[in-house]
Amino acid sequence: MVTNEFWLERWRTGRIGFHRDEVNPWLVQYWPSLARGAKVLVPLCGKSSDLLWLANQGYEVTGVELSSLAVVQFFGDNDLTYSTQQDGDLKIHSADGLPLKIVEGDFFQFHEGGFDACYDRAALIAIPDYLRQEYVEHLMQRLIPSAHLLLVTLSYDGESSGPPFSVPDEEVVSLWGNTIHKVASEDLLQLDERYQSDSRTFYEEIVWRINP
Numbered sequence: 001m002v003t004n005e006f007w008l009e010r011w012r013t014g015r016i017g018f019h020r021d022e023v024n025p026w027l028v029q030y031w032p033s034l035a036r037g038a039k040v041l042v043p044l045c046g047k048s049s050d051l052l053w054l055a056n057q058g059y060e061v062t063g064v065e066l067s068s069l070a071v072v073q074f075f076g077d078n079d080l081t082y083s084t085q086q087d088g089d090l091k092i093h094s095a096d097g098l099p100l101k102i103v104e105g106d107f108f109q110f111h112e113g114g115f116d117a118c119y120d121r122a123a124l125i126a127i128p129d130y131l132r133q134e135y136v137e138h139l140m141q142r143l144i145p146s147a148h149l150l151l152v153t154l155s156y157d158g159e160s161s162g163p164p165f166s167v168p169d170e171e172v173v174s175l176w177g178n179t180i181h182k183v184a185s186e187d188l189l190q191l192d193e194r195y196q197s198d199s200r201t202f203y204e205e206i207v208w209r210i211n212p
């Protein structure tokens with residue numbers, strides 16, 4: 001069962017195979033050109049370097065993450081100092097000298113709105129199927145109607161004991177509506193043996209965009 005405790009335990013025991021030290025190449029290639037100061041939301045952000053890349057483009061970046069360990073490691077790994085404010089059940093950690101904050105807490109308790117864009121890498125696919133609709137609705141309510149979205153999902157066959165979960169294309173379109181478009185995909189099966197299993201014939205990473 002993928003509960004909040006499941007994720008906190010993953011961070012406590014260092015089982016964070018989803019983390020990449022380098023900036024995600026899909027982000028660099030497919031992020032839309034937005035005005036400096038645009039508000040960008042990164043749900044379920046972990047300690048992703050992508051937060052820093054977005055902040056360095058001049059956007060006002062907000063990550064949301066359950067684990068305090070992820071937050072501390074993000075600021076520590078990037079030699080950033082920060083200040084913290086409590087806001088109800090959430091803790092807001094704001095970087096010094098950068099337009100970047102990480103909200104520590106449950107994404108479903110995060111209610112700020114008015115975001116111009118969203119970057120979701122390994123967030124939708126971390127959510128079990130019965131919660132995905134609620135996740136997307138909650139996320140959409142945080143965004144302005146004309147918001148941009150860059151979404152990276154996975155689709156695979158064979159055994160699954162996710163996360164990461166396989167989210168079929170039809171489900172992505174049904175969740176986000178028909179303004180979402182696939183812009184790239186890559187089968188990772190031959191590239192990395194970690195994804196291989198006897199019953200698997202594909203393990204595809206897919207990049208989606210909504211461009212209003």
Ligand SMILES: C[S@@+](CC[C@H](N)C(=O)[O-])C[C@H]1O[C@@H](n2cnc3c(N)ncnc32)[C@H](O)[C@@H]1O
Binds near residue numbers: 019067107126
């Ligand atoms: C698969 S990881 C992806 C992290 C990040 N997006 C990346 O690309 O490295 C999912 C992250 O979501 C966090 N998470 C899971 N459920 C959450 C929730 N309800 N609210 C906030 N964060 C959550 C986990 O702690 C974990 O760091």
